[in-house]
Amino acid sequence: AQTVTQSQPEMSVQEAETVTLSCTYDTSESNYYLFWYKQPPSRQMILVIRQEAYKQQNATENRFSVNFQKAAKSFSLKISDSQLGDTAMYFCAFMKRGATNKLIFGTGTLLAVQP
Amino acid sequence: SAVISQKPSRDICQRGTSLTIQCQVDSQVTMMFWYRQQPGQSLTLIATANQGSEATYESGFVIDKFPISRPNLTFSTLTVSNMSPEDSSIYLCSVVGSNTDTQYFGPGTRLTVL
Numbered sequence: 001a002q003t004v005t006q007s008q009p010e011m012s013v014q015e016a017e018t019v020t021l022s023c024t025y026d027t028s029e030s031n032y033y034l035f036w037y038k039q040p041p042s043r044q045m046i047l048v049i050r051q052e053a054y055k056q057q058n059a060t061e062n063r064f065s066v067n068f069q070k071a072a073k074s075f076s077l078k079i080s081d082s083q084l085g086d087t088a089m090y091f092c093a094f095m096k097r098g099a100t101n102k103l104i105f106g107t108g109t110l111l112a113v114q115p
Numbered sequence: 116s117a118v119i120s121q122k123p124s125r126d127i128c129q130r131g132t133s134l135t136i137q138c139q140v141d142s143q144v145t146m147m148f149w150y151r152q153q154p155g156q157s158l159t160l161i162a163t164a165n166q167g168s169e170a171t172y173e174s175g176f177v178i179d180k181f182p183i184s185r186p187n188l189t190f191s192t193l194t195v196s197n198m199s200p201e202d203s204s205i206y207l208c209s210v211v212g213s214n215t216d217t218q219y220f221g222p223g224t225r226l227t228v229l
Binding site (some may be wrong): 043091102108 | 116148159209220
């Protein structure tokens with residue numbers, strides 16, 4: 001069975017600084033996706049970034065980028081130029097490619113951006 | 116991505132009663148899911164809502180407690196039956212559109228059971 005581990009329950013960063021959130025996963029699958037989702041306080045869960053395992057190039061979305069290390073089963077999220085609106089719970093998630101589309105979530109990292 | 120709405124957005128219910136949560140999508144989607152997020156915790160998949168057939172439940176979740184309907188490709192309901200305070204959670208639906216393997220989430224329903 002697949003597992004996703006986020007070892008940082010809480011993190012804090014100053015506005016305009018850079019922060020990296022860690023995620024590791026365990027799987028015997030070779031074809032899968034990895035995701036970072038953001039859940040602001042009392043607001044909707046939104047997709048931040050997605051990585052396809054067969055792609056070696058790290059995904060980027062504006063200020064958000066990932067460091068995908070397939071052999072090490074590591075998938076960290078880097079947020080550059082942190083903004084107050086980045087304050088949220090961040091969840092790392094794994095999905096085996098196939099018919100079921102089931103997401104397996106980590107326990108989350110609560111990120112606080114300080115002014 | 117699809118626009119997903121859920122009703123109600125929140126509710127406070129008495130133990131022993133049932134609540135039905137609706138999930139509506141503005142376009143046809145291939146797959147719909149229901150998740151539970153207990154206070155301060157991550158998301159746990161309850162079931163996959165299958166159009167025109169019975170839902171597929173994950174371990175620890177049963178149809179008698181969480182009956183699910185999906186009459187068409189844009190709508191699903193989740194009922195939380197015979198509620199107890201332990202059912203107090205956020206319930207979220209998610210969808211996977213065509214030509215994508217990415218799930219998008221609804222705004223959630225915050226349920227409090229007294």
